[in-house]
Amino acid sequence: xxxxxxxxxxxxxxxxxxxxxxxxxxxxxxxxxxxxxxxxxxxxxxxxxxxxxxxxxxxxxxxxxxxxxxxxxxxxxxxxxxxxxxxxxxxxxxxxxxxxxxxxxxxxxxxxxxxxxxxxxxxxxxxxxxxxxxxxxxxxxxxxxxxxxxxxxxxxxxxxxxxxxxxxxxxxxxxxxxxxxxxxxxxxxxxxxxxxxxxxxxxxxxxxxxxxxxxxxxxxxxxxxxxxxxxxxxxxxxxxxxxxxxxxxxxxxxxxxxxxxxxxxxxxxxxxxxxxxxxxxxxxxxxxxxxxxxxxxxxxxxxxxxxxxxxxxxxxxxxxxxxxxxxxxxxxxxxxxxxxxxxxxxxxxxxxxxxxxxxxxxxxxxxxxxxxxxxxxxxxxxxxxxxxxxxxxxxxxxx
Amino acid sequence: xxxxxxxxxxxxxxxxxxxxxxxxxxxxxxxxxxxxxxxxxxxxxxxxxxxxxxxxxxxxxxxxxxxxxxxxxxxxxxxxxxxxxxxxxxxxxxxxxxxxxxxxxxxxxxxxxxxxxxxxxxxxxxxxxxxxxxxxxxxxxxxxxxxxxxxxxxxxxxxxxxxxxxxxxxxxxxxxxxxxxxxxxxxxxxxxxxxxxxxxxxxxxxxxxxxxxxxxxxxxxxxxxxxxxxxxxxxxxxxxxxxxxxxxxxxxxxxxxxxxxxxxx
Numbered sequence: 001x002x003x004x005x006x007x008x009x010x011x012x013x014x015x016x017x018x019x020x021x022x023x024x025x026x027x028x029x030x031x032x033x034x035x036x037x038x039x040x041x042x043x044x045x046x047x048x049x050x051x052x053x054x055x056x057x058x059x060x061x062x063x064x065x066x067x068x069x070x071x072x073x074x075x076x077x078x079x080x081x082x083x084x085x086x087x088x089x090x091x092x093x094x095x096x097x098x099x100x101x102x103x104x105x106x107x108x109x110x111x112x113x114x115x116x117x118x119x120x121x122x123x124x125x126x127x128x129x130x131x132x133x134x135x136x137x138x139x140x141x142x143x144x145x146x147x148x149x150x151x152x153x154x155x156x157x158x159x160x161x162x163x164x165x166x167x168x169x170x171x172x173x174x175x176x177x178x179x180x181x182x183x184x185x186x187x188x189x190x191x192x193x194x195x196x197x198x199x200x201x202x203x204x205x206x207x208x209x210x211x212x213x214x215x216x217x218x219x220x221x222x223x224x225x226x227x228x229x230x231x232x233x234x235x236x237x238x239x240x241x242x243x244x245x246x247x248x249x250x251x252x253x254x255x256x257x258x259x260x261x262x263x264x265x266x267x268x269x270x271x272x273x274x275x276x277x278x279x280x281x282x283x284x285x286x287x288x289x290x291x292x293x294x295x296x297x298x299x300x301x302x303x304x305x306x307x308x309x310x311x312x313x314x315x316x317x318x319x320x321x322x323x324x325x326x327x328x329x330x331x332x333x334x335x336x337x338x339x340x341x342x343x344x345x346x347x348x349x350x351x352x353x354x355x356x357x358x359x360x361x362x363x364x365x366x367x368x369x370x371x372x373x374x375x376x377x378x379x380x381x382x383x384x385x386x387x388x389x390x391x392x393x394x395x396x397x398x399x
Numbered sequence: 400x401x402x403x404x405x406x407x408x409x410x411x412x413x414x415x416x417x418x419x420x421x422x423x424x425x426x427x428x429x430x431x432x433x434x435x436x437x438x439x440x441x442x443x444x445x446x447x448x449x450x451x452x453x454x455x456x457x458x459x460x461x462x463x464x465x466x467x468x469x470x471x472x473x474x475x476x477x478x479x480x481x482x483x484x485x486x487x488x489x490x491x492x493x494x495x496x497x498x499x500x501x502x503x504x505x506x507x508x509x510x511x512x513x514x515x516x517x518x519x520x521x522x523x524x525x526x527x528x529x530x531x532x533x534x535x536x537x538x539x540x541x542x543x544x545x546x547x548x549x550x551x552x553x554x555x556x557x558x559x560x561x562x563x564x565x566x567x568x569x570x571x572x573x574x575x576x577x578x579x580x581x582x583x584x585x586x587x588x589x590x591x592x593x594x595x596x597x598x599x600x601x602x603x604x605x606x607x608x609x610x611x612x613x614x615x616x617x618x619x620x621x622x623x624x625x626x627x628x629x630x631x632x633x634x635x636x637x638x639x640x641x642x643x644x645x646x647x648x649x650x651x652x653x654x655x656x657x658x659x660x661x662x663x664x
Contacts (some may be wrong), residue, residue: 007623071622075615081609089604089643092652112599161597170594231509233550316461317518337518338592349594369594377596381583392484392578 007066010076017080021116030113032258033166037253041163048129056133068127069134077127080120087111106152121162128155146390156376164373171368172215172351175200175320184368190220194368198344203320203353203364207313209252209275210232210290214243219307233276250285251277257295259329271360285305292358298306312358320350322362335366345372400450402464402512408447409506413499414439416475418509420492424480434483438492439617441475442470444502444638461521464505464512471498473530477577481534485573493537496657524588532581536645538574539613539638545633553628566629575613578641584645601654614636 024031025058033064036044055065067073087109089105091265095110107114135144169394171184171192180199214223222228223243233240238256256264256275264275265288269359273292278300279285290310291297300308326345335341340349347369354361419437422429448468451459459465478494481487505511546566549559585606586596597603616633619626648654 003625069616074618074621078611078615078618082608082615085604085611087609088599088653089601089608090651093599102413153406279446315518317521338522340591340594347594349592367594381586381596384579388576388579391572391579 004230005072006067006072007075010070012071013073014076014080016164017119018116021114021119024119025107028115030107030110031115031118033113036163036166038167041166044163045159048169052126053127053131055135056130065134066129068113068130072256073127073132073178079120081117081124084114084117084120086110088117115188120363121158125155125162128158128197132134146387146393148357149390150387153380153387157382157384160373164376167370167372169216169368171370173198173348173366173368174362175366177201177203177240177362177364184366195346196324196329198348198366199323199325200364201321201323201332201356203318205353205359205361206316207359208316209235210241210313212276212308213311214245214289214302215299216310217301221313227271233310242308245280247308248279249276249387250279255388256289258298264289273358274288274310274313276310292360293356294360305356316354320366322348345374346370347374400449400454402509403444404446404450408443409502412440412443412502415443416498420495423488426534429459433491434479434586437482437495438477438479438498440495441479441498445472445474448472460516460521460523462512462516465576466516466520466526466537467501467505467511470530470533471502472634473526474498474501474533477530477534481538481573485569487570489541490537494534497533497537506552519542519592522588522592524584524591527572528581528584528588531577531584532626535574535577536641537582538570538577539634539641542570542574545570546631546638549631550628550635553631558644559627564620564624565633567634571613571616575617578610578613599644601648602644604641604653605648607635609640609644612640614617 010288013372041350052068055062056069059065066070073319087108091108091111093109093111094104105110111117120360128151130154132148135147135151169186169192171186173181173184175181175198177200180197181194182197183193185191211232211340213228213230215221216223216225229243231240233249233252234240235252236250239246239248242248250267253264253275254264255266255268255270255272257267257272260266264277271292271294274294275287275289275298280302284300284302285297286300288300288308288310289295289298290312298312302308317336318341319334322341323330323332323333324341333341335348335350339352340347349367349369350364351367353363354363357363402418413523415436419433421433422430422433422436422460443647448459451465451468460469474494478490478497482490482494492531509521545563549567552559589598589603618629619630619633623629643651
């Protein structure tokens with residue numbers, strides 16, 4: 001029965017923490033994460049670690065130590081953050097100040113700044129820290145290594161992603177080919193000087209072959225309405241069906257310009273859009289192009305207020321060759337979607353381009369991230385991967 | 400190598416996978432051949448991928464068809480690993496069927512061979528992230544069924560054997576191991592493509608909730624082994640959360656602007 005007493009205690013603690021969280025929320029409003037900015041977050045981490053180490057080392061049998069490192073505390077911490085996460089998972093989250101419905105007034109439309117959630121996060125950190133250090137004094141066995149990897153790994157990740165997130169900078173940089181930048185802009189337009197300068201050497205983009213669709217020329221809507229059909233143009237000429245129509249694709253040109261007498265001719269230059277010559281029957285045939293800033297778009301009219309249109313080609317890949325320079329270094333690197341450039345605590349991501357120009361864009365837009373806690377997150381995640389693998393190992397041992 | 404040669408690799412692979420999967424369920428002497436035949440099937444498909452890679456001069460990870468090839472290979476390898484390590488005889492036929500679905504779809508719907516994949520999805524993390532989830536779903540579905548059966552037995556006044564509970568634990572641990580790997584790979588991928596490991600996107604939130612419930616199960620089993628009914632009930636709740644993460648999340652009001660919807664018009 002002693003053990004279940006601890007569960008009762010844990011539920012009591014949970015209730016108190018919830019009341020504290022709700023109290024803070026109603027008196028102070030949403031949690032302002034900026035108060036955790038360096039060095040407050042580092043100090044907080046050190047204080048949590050120090051308290052748990054001292055408690056586990058010198059007062060291992062104290063009521064508080066025994067409770068915070070117990071299974072019951074772990075269960076209550078998981079339950080607390082789990083239930084609040086369900087609310088977070090059910091209610092649409094927004095920071096839109098215009099919304100004044102009940103969830104918005106309660107503060108649960110911005111759960112990550114909701115005090116009870118912040119308290120639950122902190123409680124999870126504390127119980128994790130106590131559990132980790134309490135266990136550390138035991139001898140190292142396979143079981144203990146797995147325990148340590150999972151708990152200490154999660155602790156690091158929660159420290160870095162929670163308390164560390166306030167030190168992150170999320171900036172944007174827009175560069176024209178040849179241009180050099182020394183600074184980047186925050187979301188509110190504030191300029192930040194960078195510890196390096198970056199030049200856009202070249203922006204390159206590949207697109208897929210465009211799609212064709214049929215629209216209702218009166219409404220401009222794609223057909224069938226609600227579930228439009230698309231046809232992916234093939235580079236080889238062939239017949240195809242779109243809705244109930246059977247077309248023949250006669251010619252496809254990747255970069256085309258009008259020749260002035262109703263036809264299109266090839267003009268190999270990224271500036272020009274693709275065009276396709278289609279034939280439905282003896283009466284209906286003609287060119288279709290999605291057009292761009294250089295060439296007007298062209299559709300093929302069909303009977304009954306319908307027309308074939310070409311969609312803008314979708315991006316297959318886009319990348320920027322950049323030159324990065326600092327006081328004592330200089331290098332050139334290609335930045336692609338999914339392949340950012342990492343340099344110390346900085347990461348530069350290929351974000352976007354001038355979508356009006358498409359392939360012809362000579363502008364590249366980057367996301368520039370500064371995250372001094374990055375290494376800790378990576379270490380924590382690596383430990384968690386090993387910890388997950390230890391679950392496999394451990395179950396093999398049991399057999 | 401090109402797609403016109405695909406059937407010559409696909410059908411031998413399917414035959415090997417399914418024969419291996421069925422043999423694993425039998426008690427015949429041929430059962431020993433099961434993992435060998437199964438892995439050979441994976442090898443045949445891997446050979447096609449390799450050929451495609453060489454002839455395309457890039458990793459074949461750019462179209463939906465290419466991605467599905469990888470699914471089939473990863474799922475069969477992970478299934479093979481689970482079968483060998485924990486001797487779950489159903490695992491081989493399950494992964495054989497999943498791999499068959501993915502690889503056969505490319506054949507039945509040849510248009511996906513060249514179906515555009517948006518740049519964000521062109522990542523080395525994409526396929527392993529999804530594949531380990533598919534394996535974990537199967538293990539955790541079985542764990543959930545064991546939970547339901549266990550609760551029924553208790554309800555009927557029968558006693559649950561320790562062995563039954565240990566087998567349920569093992570199934571859950573292995574499933575959670577894969578679930579965690581899927582989650583972490585997802586976070587690593589998110590960092591590479593969206594610049595942040597975690598954004599509390601609805602799908603991420605539900606993946607987190609799912610993990611929390613499985614962790615509750617693990618902690619209850621560890622600290623309070625006598626609370627059997629609570630633990631087994633948690634397996635059901637956790638699996639429901641997993642279903643919400645997988646499919647249900649799209650229907651929730653919270654998912655209005657989810658980053659995890661990739662439908663393209």
